Amino acid sequence: xxxxTSVELNYLVFRYLHESGFTHSAFALGYEAGINKSPIDGxxxxxGALVTFVQKGLQYLELEANLSNSDADVDDDFSFLQPxx
Amino acid sequence: xxxxTSVELNYLVFRYLHESGFTHSAFALGYEAGINKSPIDGxxxxxGALVTFVQKGLQYLELEANLSNSDADVDDDFSFLQPxx
Amino acid sequence: xxxxTSVELNYLVFRYLHESGFTHSAFALGYEAGINKSPIDGxxxxxGALVTFVQKGLQYLELEANLSNSDADVDDDFSFLQPxx
Amino acid sequence: xxxxTSVELNYLVFRYLHESGFTHSAFALGYEAGINKSPIDGxxxxxGALVTFVQKGLQYLELEANLSNSDADVDDDFSFLQPxx
Numbered sequence: 001x002x003x004x005t006s007v008e009l010n011y012l013v014f015r016y017l018h019e020s021g022f023t024h025s026a027f028a029l030g031y032e033a034g035i036n037k038s039p040i041d042g043x044x045x046x047x048g049a050l051v052t053f054v055q056k057g058l059q060y061l062e063l064e065a066n067l068s069n070s071d072a073d074v075d076d077d078f079s080f081l082q083p084x085x
Numbered sequence: 086x087x088x089x090t091s092v093e094l095n096y097l098v099f100r101y102l103h104e105s106g107f108t109h110s111a112f113a114l115g116y117e118a119g120i121n122k123s124p125i126d127g128x129x130x131x132x133g134a135l136v137t138f139v140q141k142g143l144q145y146l147e148l149e150a151n152l153s154n155s156d157a158d159v160d161d162d163f164s165f166l167q168p169x170x
Numbered sequence: 171x172x173x174x175t176s177v178e179l180n181y182l183v184f185r186y187l188h189e190s191g192f193t194h195s196a197f198a199l200g201y202e203a204g205i206n207k208s209p210i211d212g213x214x215x216x217x218g219a220l221v222t223f224v225q226k227g228l229q230y231l232e233l234e235a236n237l238s239n240s241d242a243d244v245d246d247d248f249s250f251l252q253p254x255x
Numbered sequence: 256x257x258x259x260t261s262v263e264l265n266y267l268v269f270r271y272l273h274e275s276g277f278t279h280s281a282f283a284l285g286y287e288a289g290i291n292k293s294p295i296d297g298x299x300x301x302x303g304a305l306v307t308f309v310q311k312g313l314q315y316l317e318l319e320a321n322l323s324n325s326d327a328d329v330d331d332d333f334s335f336l337q338p339x340x
Contacts, residue, residue: 001144001147002143002144002147003140003143004136004139004140004143006105009101009135009136009139010105012139013098013101013102013135016094016098017098017110017114020091020095020118022113022114022117022118023117024113024116024117025102025110025113025114025117025118027113028107028109028110028112028113029102029107029110031109032107032108032109032110033105033107033110050094050098050139051089051094052142053138053139053142053143053146054089054094054097054135054138054139054142055088055089055142056141056142056143056145056146057137057138057139057140057141057142057143057145058087058088058089058138058141058142059086059087059145060141060142060144060145061138061141062086062087
């Protein structure tokens, strides 16, 4: 099972900041996270990658939450802002 | 199906930067994304929330990739750096 | 004798950063020094104000240094990088 | 007559930001102005150098303004916020 490293996640976040137009945040993170020394090939990471992963993660957690319900109501409201355990 | 908004994702990223010690990036994003005007209650968002969502998203995509394989090899290497469609 | 306050100096520095194209520094200082809450009317401060003041200050110190020389050599080299007492 | 270069002024401003506790601005300027590649020996520049230069510059301009007055009133108010010509 693949795991994400902090180097990879920092790069995803850096790209997100840049694509969202948060230029000052992207500038700062570039240096704080040493993005220019990152081994990641940016051309292999499509725009919106972070959004995609987070969106998929939300869907997975919603799926897990519904599957663990013994309740017949399989389309429970999944609240984003509840603590995750 | 729950969807993430950019206000929510910006908050997750802001928390990630702060928790990772990227103080200058967090400072900049706080203002660029108007975090202080965000309606999100930070007490309801646990530490490492962004990592959790991305990790779950990776697992979901790996699952989907394996399920769509007609190949008998169900434990294909899931390469993080391939383009996502 | 007029004295400069830190509010005024912060504003001069903010303008210098902005005019020099140091956009990320100007962005950060704007918030760190509360420039938007500054009472200073920017229209009354000409471009290059900080450079002017520092240049004049250098000339004044050079003048004072030469006047305090008992040496006949009144055109001593004024070294910028010596400690100021 | 000694002149200040932008490399030297950037360094003075960098030190001012740092000494004033404007850590995010100092961080950004460090990179935007390439301070780490600056040839200036920081040990030769005392704390508060920028304030000293600007203060001296103000005094010099006040002196010049009073000397150019044909008016007998040699202790004119020197207003900081008037445009400088």
